[in-house]
Amino acid sequence: xxxxxxxxxxxxxxxxxxxxxxxxxxxxxxxxxxxxxxxxxxxxxxxxxxxxxxxxxxxxxxxxxxxxxxxxxxxxxxxxxxxxxxxxxxxxxxxxxxxxxxxxxxxxxxxxxxxxxxxxxxxxxxxxxxxxxxxxxxxxxxxxxxxxxxxxxxxxxxxxxxxxxxxxxxxxxxxxxxxxxxxxxxxxxxxxxxxxxxxxxxxxxxxxxxxxxxxxxxxxxxxxxxxxxxxxxxxxxxxxxxxxxxxxxxxxxxxxxxxxxxxxxxxxxxxxxxxxxxxxxxxxxxxxxxxxxxxxxxxxxxxxxxxxxxxxxxxxxxxxxxxxxxxxxxxxxxx
Amino acid sequence: xxxxxxxxxxxxxxxxxxxxxxxxxxxxxxxxxxxxxxxxxxxxxxxxxxxxxxxxxxxxxxxxxxxxxxxxxxxxxxxxxxxxxxxxxxxxxxxxxxxxxxxxxxxxxxxxxxxxxxxxxxxxxxxxxxxxxxxxxxxxxxxxxxxxxxxxxxxxxxxxxxxxxxxxxxxxxxxxxxxxxxxxxxxxxxxxxxxxxxxxxxxxxxxxxxxxxxxxxxxxxxxxxxxxxxxxxxxxxxxxxxxxxxxxxxxxxxxxxxxxxxxxxxxxxxxxxxxxxxxxxxxxxxxxxxxxxxxxxxxxxxxxxxxxxxxxxxxxxxxxxxxxxxxxxxxxxxxxxxxxxxxxxxxxxxxxxxxxxxxxxxxxxxxxxxxxxxxxxxxxxxxxxxxxxxxxxxxxxxxxxxxxxxxxxxxxxxxxxxxxxxxxxxxxxxxxxxxxxxxxxxxxxxxxxxxxxxxxxxxxxxxxxxxxxxxxxxxxxxxxxxxxxxxxxxxxxxxxxxxxxxxxxxxxxxxxxxxxxxxxxxxxxxxxxxxxxx
Numbered sequence: 001x002x003x004x005x006x007x008x009x010x011x012x013x014x015x016x017x018x019x020x021x022x023x024x025x026x027x028x029x030x031x032x033x034x035x036x037x038x039x040x041x042x043x044x045x046x047x048x049x050x051x052x053x054x055x056x057x058x059x060x061x062x063x064x065x066x067x068x069x070x071x072x073x074x075x076x077x078x079x080x081x082x083x084x085x086x087x088x089x090x091x092x093x094x095x096x097x098x099x100x101x102x103x104x105x106x107x108x109x110x111x112x113x114x115x116x117x118x119x120x121x122x123x124x125x126x127x128x129x130x131x132x133x134x135x136x137x138x139x140x141x142x143x144x145x146x147x148x149x150x151x152x153x154x155x156x157x158x159x160x161x162x163x164x165x166x167x168x169x170x171x172x173x174x175x176x177x178x179x180x181x182x183x184x185x186x187x188x189x190x191x192x193x194x195x196x197x198x199x200x201x202x203x204x205x206x207x208x209x210x211x212x213x214x215x216x217x218x219x220x221x222x223x224x225x226x227x228x229x230x231x232x233x234x235x236x237x238x239x240x241x242x243x244x245x246x247x248x249x250x251x252x253x254x255x256x257x258x259x260x261x262x263x264x265x266x267x268x269x270x271x272x273x274x275x276x277x278x279x280x281x282x283x284x285x286x287x288x289x290x291x292x293x294x295x296x297x298x299x300x301x302x303x304x305x306x307x308x309x310x311x312x313x314x315x316x317x318x319x320x321x322x323x324x325x326x327x328x329x330x331x332x333x334x335x
Numbered sequence: 336x337x338x339x340x341x342x343x344x345x346x347x348x349x350x351x352x353x354x355x356x357x358x359x360x361x362x363x364x365x366x367x368x369x370x371x372x373x374x375x376x377x378x379x380x381x382x383x384x385x386x387x388x389x390x391x392x393x394x395x396x397x398x399x400x401x402x403x404x405x406x407x408x409x410x411x412x413x414x415x416x417x418x419x420x421x422x423x424x425x426x427x428x429x430x431x432x433x434x435x436x437x438x439x440x441x442x443x444x445x446x447x448x449x450x451x452x453x454x455x456x457x458x459x460x461x462x463x464x465x466x467x468x469x470x471x472x473x474x475x476x477x478x479x480x481x482x483x484x485x486x487x488x489x490x491x492x493x494x495x496x497x498x499x500x501x502x503x504x505x506x507x508x509x510x511x512x513x514x515x516x517x518x519x520x521x522x523x524x525x526x527x528x529x530x531x532x533x534x535x536x537x538x539x540x541x542x543x544x545x546x547x548x549x550x551x552x553x554x555x556x557x558x559x560x561x562x563x564x565x566x567x568x569x570x571x572x573x574x575x576x577x578x579x580x581x582x583x584x585x586x587x588x589x590x591x592x593x594x595x596x597x598x599x600x601x602x603x604x605x606x607x608x609x610x611x612x613x614x615x616x617x618x619x620x621x622x623x624x625x626x627x628x629x630x631x632x633x634x635x636x637x638x639x640x641x642x643x644x645x646x647x648x649x650x651x652x653x654x655x656x657x658x659x660x661x662x663x664x665x666x667x668x669x670x671x672x673x674x675x676x677x678x679x680x681x682x683x684x685x686x687x688x689x690x691x692x693x694x695x696x697x698x699x700x701x702x703x704x705x706x707x708x709x710x711x712x713x714x715x716x717x718x719x720x721x722x723x724x725x726x727x728x729x730x731x732x733x734x735x736x737x738x739x740x741x742x743x744x745x746x747x748x749x750x751x752x753x754x755x756x757x758x759x760x761x762x763x764x765x766x767x768x769x770x771x772x773x774x775x776x777x778x779x780x781x782x783x784x785x786x787x788x789x790x791x792x793x794x795x796x797x798x799x800x801x802x803x804x805x806x807x808x809x810x811x812x813x814x815x816x817x818x819x820x821x822x823x824x825x826x827x828x829x830x831x832x833x834x835x836x837x838x839x840x841x842x843x844x845x846x847x848x849x850x851x852x853x854x855x856x857x858x859x860x861x862x863x864x865x866x867x868x869x
Contacts, residue, residue: 032746038379041765042477042778043753045788052471084371085467085536094552153587165588168554171363171575177551283579285553293369298746 008319016312020073023307024066027300033058034082034298056082058300069304078309079301081294088305092287096309097180098168099286102278103271105202106209111264114214118221118260119253125226133218140215145274149208149281156204163204166283170197205282209274213267220263224256231255257328265321269314360867361573362849364860365585365594369553369578373539375513376456377470381858386576388513389861390558391433392541395424395449396511400864401853403622403674403770405507409444409517409542410495419502419811424449426493431563432519433546435538437529440521444542446489451520453487456480463523466532474514478768502809504816508769517542544569544863553578570851570866589614589844595867596845596852598860602660602718608844617843620673622856623716624666624775625764627707627727627834628793630757635700642831644694646684648734649727655837658723662842666835668824670775673856674767676820681828688733695734704737706759708752712745715839715858716764723762723836752792760834761792766858772820777804780832795832 078088121130157165175189186194275288294302368382375388397408410424430444455463456472545558556576582601629636667683709724728738784791807819848868
């Protein structure tokens with residue numbers, strides 16, 4: 001087991017190295033450069049341009065810039081944002097909890113609804129429930145997130161006034177961030193009503209962010225269940241006279257869960273991508289919006305180090321998913 | 336990591352300090368973006384100045400609310416020498432800096448603070464010049480303050496003398512801008528001793544109407560009324576910026592009562608906002624211009640009669656409707672009508688495609704085909720450049736001119752549009768920084784600005800025009816300046832380096848109970864005068 005984890009962690013090193021190269025190259029391949037964008041309509045004289053470029057180290061050849069970047073990384077320096085001039089790591093740590101909180105709630109919603117829906121759709125294959133839920137999943141999967149988010153805001157926050165429009169908590173509440181997770185911090189603060197305010201602010205964005213993973217999970221569960229239900233051991237279990245509940249719950253579901261868990265693990269990447277739009281609509285101060293702003297301003301240090309941090313986290317989550325297989329299926333328990 | 340933890344602690348401490356319940360009057364502004372930082376000097380975005388320069392700080396002189404007129408700020412009075420080279424500022428006495436948990440000022444504002452605030456930007460050897468890594472002072476250098484100011488001397492605690500290299504009339508307007516806000520020298524010294532220099536940017540101390548309380552990145556900025564404010568104290572107790580980047584969401588928040596006022600409504604939402612009984616909209620002509628710049632160095636656009644003919648082929652009223660949805664006015668001059676020295680006697684080119692066609696033929700131009708560049712981003716002066724280009728394309732077709740519309744990524748667009756020998760005409764615009772006509776005419780149309788790195792995208796260099804601007808810039812006689820700029824506009828109209836398209840209107844939607852909000856022609860959002868009716 002330990003050896004398995006260690007070997008996986010070893011794989012991380014070349015992968016991370018590859019990511020630094022891709023991230024470094026990707027943002028520089030885009031046309032436009034940060035100094036010109038900062039100057040805007042006013043323009044910047046060639047001398048001044050050279051001066052600023054030199055100050056930022058962008059006058060050097062690309063390979064040299066890359067190795068300087070790698071050298072800084074090895075010393076734990078992820079660089080400073082060109083725009084805010086602040087350390088990338090500090091900005092990331094300030095924003096990351098908000099994204100995690102949103103993503104965790106979204107994945108819980110997606111799983112708690114997606115798996116049962118998929119199971120029922122599989123058992124009652126061809127029924128109206130199956131048809132409606134799978135059509136719904138198809139719509140959910142193809143939903144333009146921006147439009148969907150705005151629609152929910154206008155309906156639930158605008159017309160019905162059930163939920164707040166945007167933000168993480170009502171402005172009435174004001175307490176220092178301890179964990180950065182608003183649900184936890186609001187409880188710690190002890191201020192009356194803070195927790196429910198934080199919760200109500202989470203509802204719409206997490207539903208929006210959960211939409212695509214929910215659709216994917218429901219469809220994956222359904223097809224995995226259908227496959228398992230046709231297996232010999234399920235037939236045997238049925239033939240033994242076990243109750244339908246036991247056949248489905250113990251024999252079928254447990255086996256069907258393996259591809260489902262893979263799917264859920266893969267949704268982490270999808271959530272990060274979805275966070276970009278969701279966070280923009282709901283004014284959610286997380287890393288998705290931070291990334292998109294930095295890309296549009298060609299803030300090279302933020303994009304390259306931010307992508308590296310996000311990629312590292314996604315890989316670690318995937319490793320954890322790998323480990324959970326063993327819990328479900330003893331045959332792939334790592335020794 | 337260590338930087339982070341000290342920051343984090345500082346932020347928590349600040350937050351704890353202010354964790355007192357909100358006061359009765361809290362004003363919430365749904366701002367459109369996050370500030371880059373809270374030191375106004377190294378940044379250039381209006382969003383940053385709204386969050387730092389305006390609420391937290393003051394300048395020596397300031398713009399009178401709702402105008403571009405200069406009035407006393409931290410300087411009560413000033414004398415200008417006859418040659419226009421020396422400005423002596425007499426500073427206001429008894430002005431208190433804010434305090435926070437790490438700093439309590441032991442003295443009032445004085446000349447040292449003024450010198451500190453300028454020198455840290457001017458002098459590369461000043462220990463505060465590079466107090467954050469990668470910091471540059473873009474406004475200071477692009478307004479050419481480094482070339483203008485020869486020296487700054489402290490005469491006594493309450494008197495500062497600025498000596499200039501050459502007389503410059505817009506100098507006072509320049510130093511009313513947020514980038515030369517006055518910071519506390521004493522605070523800087525305290526931070527230096529504590530080894531937390533970057534707090535000058537994170538935990539700002541100023542003399543302005545609001546004290547900074549806390550900033551949660553990309554989410555909320557909190558301020559508190561400065562009870563010791565030297566001017567008229569704000570009427571609200573707490574000011575909160577709820578950062579909301581999407582215009583439709585800002586409107587939903589405003590409607591739901593989650594904020595009191597918002598900037599930059601989507602043009603398509605205006606009718607809906609005006610129909611809402613709980614909202615009202617303040618509107619004012621913006622200090623801006625949207626234009627189409629020909630390349631006057633490339634044939635056939637080097638001939639003024641060709642450019643004038645094209646201008647006549649353009650139906651600007653239709654363009655205003657299609658692109659600005661009517662919210663603005665057709666531009667005939669390069670400066671907006673709300674700016675002093677605007678020459679209203681000038682007549683705009685009449686829309687006449689047939690006459691335009693004939694003029695082109697007379698100039699020997701046949702089967703002209705050209706590029707029109709459409710910028711890829713929205714700006715207040717140009718809400719939809721692609722549509723503007725399409726309108727112009729169909730107008731020009733009527734005069735027999737074929738148009739191909741091109742666009743580039745924004746940074747590329749800015750760069751390529753300033754490349755020598757550029758083909759085609761470029762859609763772009765400008766929003767004034769300080770209300771001085773020089774800030775439009777010299778920046779956008781002078782010979783100096785036609786050089787690489789300038790902003791004269793017509794590459795138009797008219798000696799006579801530039802000489803008038805230079806003369807006006809050096810004159811301290813206002814009447815004379817007005818005349819010179821009026822004359823310059825006549826030359827501009829005759830030579831037609833641009834087609835002037837429109838001046839757009841600024842709309843500020845707010846809740847019905849908001850009173851006292853004064854729109855700034857410069858597009859700043861300031862809240863020291865706002866109040867909430869019961």
